[in-house]
Amino acid sequence: MSELPGIVVNGASGRMGRMLVKLVSESPAARLVGALERPGHDWVGQDVGEAMGGAALGVPVSDDPLEAMAKAQAVIDFTAPAATVALADLAAQARAVHVIGTTGLTDDDITRLAAAARHATIIRAGNMSLGVNLLVQLTRKVAEALDEAFDIEIVETHHKHKVDAPSGTALMLGEAAAEGRGVELDRVADRGRDGITGARTEGHIGFSAIRGGDVVGEHDVIFAGTGERVILRHVATDRAIFARGALKAALWGIGRKPGSYDMMDVLGL
Ligand SMILES: NC(=O)C1=CN([C@@H]2O[C@H](COP(=O)(O)OP(=O)(O)OC[C@H]3O[C@@H](n4cnc5c(N)ncnc54)[C@H](OP(=O)(O)O)[C@@H]3O)[C@@H](O)[C@H]2O)C=CC1
Numbered sequence: 001m002s003e004l005p006g007i008v009v010n011g012a013s014g015r016m017g018r019m020l021v022k023l024v025s026e027s028p029a030a031r032l033v034g035a036l037e038r039p040g041h042d043w044v045g046q047d048v049g050e051a052m053g054g055a056a057l058g059v060p061v062s063d064d065p066l067e068a069m070a071k072a073q074a075v076i077d078f079t080a081p082a083a084t085v086a087l088a089d090l091a092a093q094a095r096a097v098h099v100i101g102t103t104g105l106t107d108d109d110i111t112r113l114a115a116a117a118r119h120a121t122i123i124r125a126g127n128m129s130l131g132v133n134l135l136v137q138l139t140r141k142v143a144e145a146l147d148e149a150f151d152i153e154i155v156e157t158h159h160k161h162k163v164d165a166p167s168g169t170a171l172m173l174g175e176a177a178a179e180g181r182g183v184e185l186d187r188v189a190d191r192g193r194d195g196i197t198g199a200r201t202e203g204h205i206g207f208s209a210i211r212g213g214d215v216v217g218e219h220d221v222i223f224a225g226t227g228e229r230v231i232l233r234h235v236a237t238d239r240a241i242f243a244r245g246a247l248k249a250a251l252w253g254i255g256r257k258p259g260s261y262d263m264m265d266v267l268g269l
Pocket residue numbers: 010011012013014015016017036037038039041078079080082083100101102103104125126127128129168242
């Protein structure tokens with residue numbers, strides 16, 4: 001019988017990294033073959049299971065991506081923009097599918113990932129959950145159906161440690177709303193109001209970010225009309241939904257030709 005696909009987790013000590021190490025190491029469909037952290041991190045050299053406070057998994061944490069990916073078919077990466085962009089070229093060299101959950105990427109970062117995707121299979125989404133990807137589709141449809149008399153506002157809430165805003169999910173929802181309306185998001189996005197802003201501009205799409213406590217992630221897309229509001233909402237209560245989506249993406253990507261893919265491709269939505 002052939003071996004199960006080997007998966008490496010980048011940023012193994014992070015909130016998502018730990019979730020992914022657990023999921024992949026327990027999966028009947030994949031093997032955990034590597035765990036990465038940045039050079040100088042105190043987990044480097046330790047067994048990743050023990051570093052997480054559990055039983056040994058036989059996988060030492062490495063700070064050498066090429067070595068860690070040598071026996072892997074895919075790397076799952078929920079880290080930080082600079083780390084993700086740097087890993088993309090190395091994943092291409094190692095011929096490993098690169099699944100990217102990292103958010104807060106700039107346009108320049110995205111251009112660099114697109115360049116790497118000429119030689120590598122990259123699957124990237126600001127949210128890997130089934131529910132949010134469904135919500136994205138619903139948002140596009142509702143935006144198509146309702147005209148500019150309905151003001152679109154996207155409100156997201158996350159834990160106090162989150163470093164980027166608006167969230168990757170909020171931006172996916174904004175893109176879908178703009179697409180539904182047949183406009184460019186960059187031309188209509190209101191990404192932060194303060195002071196004497198003037199009345200709301202018809203056709204704009206507003207973003208608001210709330211940060212606090214341990215909220216996993218909540219997103220509302222509000223279509224506010226006169227006398228009525230339509231509100232589409234997703235509430236995440238467990239990061240496992242993102243990890244499951246990422247593992248599904250990794251397994252889906254193995255054997256695909258190089259290119260840029262997203263969760264809509266993976267989920268067939
Ligand atoms: N697409 C999706 O479905 C989801 C996306 N996310 C996104 O994933 C990212 C991570 O989130 P979260 O786990 O909460 O964040 P954390 O801060 O908990 O984890 C980030 C991890 O990446 C590590 N890291 C940073 N730089 C490097 C590097 N150069 N090499 C290796 N590891 C590195 C950090 O290490 P150190 O501690 O040393 O800095 C840390 O372990 C964020 O961008 C978040 O928005 C989160 C959930 C779902």
